[in-house]
Amino acid sequence: MSAAPVPRLELRGITKRYPGVVANQGVSLTVQPGEIHAVLGENGAGKSTLMKIIFGATQPDEGTVRFNGQLVKVRNPQEARALGISMVFQHFSLFDTLTVAENVWLGLDRKFSLAEVTARIGAKAREYGLDIDPSRPVHTLGVGEMQRVEIIRALLGEPQLLILDEPTSVLTPQAVERLFVVLRQLAAEGCSILYISHKLHEIRALCSACTVMRAGRVTGVCDPRVESNASLSRMMIGAEPPALRHARAQPGAAVLQVQALDLPREHPFGTDLHDITLEVRAGEVVGIAGVSGNGQRELLYALSGEDTRASSECIRIADKPVGSLGPAARRRLGLHFVPEERLGRGAVPTLSLAHNLLLTRTEAVGRGGWLELHALRAQAARIIERFGVRTSGPEALARSLSGGNLQKYIVGREIDASPKLLIVAHPTWGVDVGAAAQIRGEILALRDAGCAVLVVSEELEELFELSDRLYVMAKGRISPPLEREAATMARVGEWMSGLWDEDVQRHLAAVQEADHAAA
Numbered sequence: 001m002s003a004a005p006v007p008r009l010e011l012r013g014i015t016k017r018y019p020g021v022v023a024n025q026g027v028s029l030t031v032q033p034g035e036i037h038a039v040l041g042e043n044g045a046g047k048s049t050l051m052k053i054i055f056g057a058t059q060p061d062e063g064t065v066r067f068n069g070q071l072v073k074v075r076n077p078q079e080a081r082a083l084g085i086s087m088v089f090q091h092f093s094l095f096d097t098l099t100v101a102e103n104v105w106l107g108l109d110r111k112f113s114l115a116e117v118t119a120r121i122g123a124k125a126r127e128y129g130l131d132i133d134p135s136r137p138v139h140t141l142g143v144g145e146m147q148r149v150e151i152i153r154a155l156l157g158e159p160q161l162l163i164l165d166e167p168t169s170v171l172t173p174q175a176v177e178r179l180f181v182v183l184r185q186l187a188a189e190g191c192s193i194l195y196i197s198h199k200l201h202e203i204r205a206l207c208s209a210c211t212v213m214r215a216g217r218v219t220g221v222c223d224p225r226v227e228s229n230a231s232l233s234r235m236m237i238g239a240e241p242p243a244l245r246h247a248r249a250q251p252g253a254a255v256l257q258v259q260a261l262d263l264p265r266e267h268p269f270g271t272d273l274h275d276i277t278l279e280v281r282a283g284e285v286v287g288i289a290g291v292s293g294n295g296q297r298e299l300l301y302a303l304s305g306e307d308t309r310a311s312s313e314c315i316r317i318a319d320k321p322v323g324s325l326g327p328a329a330r331r332r333l334g335l336h337f338v339p340e341e342r343l344g345r346g347a348v349p350t351l352s353l354a355h356n357l358l359l360t361r362t363e364a365v366g367r368g369g370w371l372e373l374h375a376l377r378a379q380a381a382r383i384i385e386r387f388g389v390r391t392s393g394p395e396a397l398a399r400s401l402s403g404g405n406l407q408k409y410i411v412g413r414e415i416d417a418s419p420k421l422l423i424v425a426h427p428t429w430g431v432d433v434g435a436a437a438q439i440r441g442e443i444l445a446l447r448d449a450g451c452a453v454l455v456v457s458e459e460l461e462e463l464f465e466l467s468d469r470l471y472v473m474a475k476g477r478i479s480p481p482l483e484r485e486a487a488t489m490a491r492v493g494e495w496m497s498g499l500w501d502e503d504v505q506r507h508l509a510a511v512q513e514a515d516h517a518a519a
C-alpha cells in the first residue's frame, strides 16, 4: 500500500485578530501537490488575510503552517519565495516610475542582471502567451497589463505554490481563457495553486477543490465541479443574489457629448485618441467594451478632467463645453467619477473613510470652509449602511478595509451624490456576487432616476447586463454605437480587434442588397 501523499500546504487553527475584528478564526486548509484550490467567501470573509499569512506578509496570532510536510514559520515574503511560494496580490505592488523589467528585477534576488531579467521576462511572456514589453514604464500600463506583469513576476520564481488573489478581475474573457491554460499547465507540472475569485463559473471551470469562508471561519470544503453557481452562492452568503431587473431605458437629452476628440498620447507608451465621438443621454447606461490599453485610460482622463488638453468644444457636459475644465469644475456640472485604480486615485489609504469623502463630496464643508465633522461622519455612516460596507465605522482607515469593501465604499460615495452624469470604470471590481448585484441594481436605479451613466469595463457579461447601448474601443478609436439587442459576444469580440469598419461595410452592403431586391 502506498503512503498518502504529503500535502503541499497544511494550515491548522490559524487565527488572526485586528483591532475590532477577528479576520481569521481557527482556519484549517489543505492543498495537495498539483491541485488548483479555490478560496471563496464574501467581501471581508478573511481570504486575503489568510493568503498574506501563507506568504509571510503578515503573522498569525495562533496556528501552524506546514509546507511539504515541514512545520514552517514564514516571517516575510522573501522567506516564502525561498520556500517556493509566489503570490499575485489583489492590489498591484508595482512602482509607477520604474519599467516592467526593473519592477520584476526588484522582486528577484540579485544573482541576475537587469539584462538577464529582461530576457527572462520576454521568454516567460512568450511561453505563456502573456504579451508585455519589459522596457515600458509601469505608469503607462493599463490595469490589465499591470496584472500580466504581476503574473509573470510570480512565475519567474518557479513556484511550487502560486497564490492568485482575484487575478481575473480586469481580464477579458479571452485573456482569462489564456490564463487558465497557463494555470492548468502549471498544475500539471506539479505546482499547487490557491485561487481566490468571486467569479463562481471560473472556480467551477478551473478548480478541483474549494474552501468556503464566512466571517473569518471555514464554513465548508467542496468539489466545485459538482456544484452550481446557486449552491456555491448559498454556501458563501446563505442565499442566491437577486436577479437584476432591467427595464427599457427612457433616454432624455444628451448629458455627455464627445465630438471628434483627438488627443496625442502624453507619454511614449500611451495611446493616441483618434476621432472619438460618443454620446450618453439622461436615463441610459452606455458601456464601453475593449481590452485594457486601447485608450480607455486616456479617454477616462479626458472625460474626468485630469487631462485638460482637449479643445473646449470637443467635450460637453449638460450642453456646456468642458474640454479644458478640471475635475472640480466638471463635478459642479453634475459629473461624478469612479476611477480605475481604487487605491491612490479613488481613495487615500491613510485617511479615514469619513475624510475620504472630501475627495469628491463637499456637503460637510460649511461656510468659510469649516469642516463639519459631525455631518461628515454621519454622511460616511449613511454610505456604509446603504452599501453594506463591512468596517468598524467612519473612522476606519481606507487601507484597513478588504478590497471589495473599499470598492463598495468608493462606488457608493459617487452613487450617493445623485450625479447627473456618472462615469465608472470597473464598477464591481473585486466585490462578491451579492454586492455586485447590489451595485448593478443601484446603477440601474440611478439611470431610472434620469442619470446618464457611462460604464467602462472589460467584463462583457457585466456590460451586457447593465448597458442600453455599447461602444467598443480598439487602438485609440471608438466604434459606432451598438444597441444592446445587436451586441452579441461574437460581434463585440470582433470589434475589440478594431474590425467594426468591415462589419459596418458588410452591414451596409446587406441593407443595400435588400433594398435593391425590394425595388
Ligand SMILES: Nc1ncnc2c1ncn2[C@@H]1O[C@H](COP(=O)(O)OP(=O)(O)OP(=O)(O)O)[C@@H](O)[C@H]1O
Pocket (backbone or CB within 6 Å): 018, 019, 021, 022, 023, 041, 042, 043, 044, 045, 046, 047, 048, 049, 050, 090, 390, 391, 399, 400, 401, 402, 403, 404, 405, 430, 432
Ligand atoms: N491591516 C488591517 N487592519 C485592520 N483590519 C484589517 C486589516 N486587514 C484586514 N482587516 C480586516 O479583516 C477582515 C478580513 O479582510 P480580508 O481582506 O482578509 O477579506 P477578504 O475575504 O479578502 O475580502 P475581499 O473579498 O473584499 O477582498 C476585514 O474585516 C478587514 O477589514
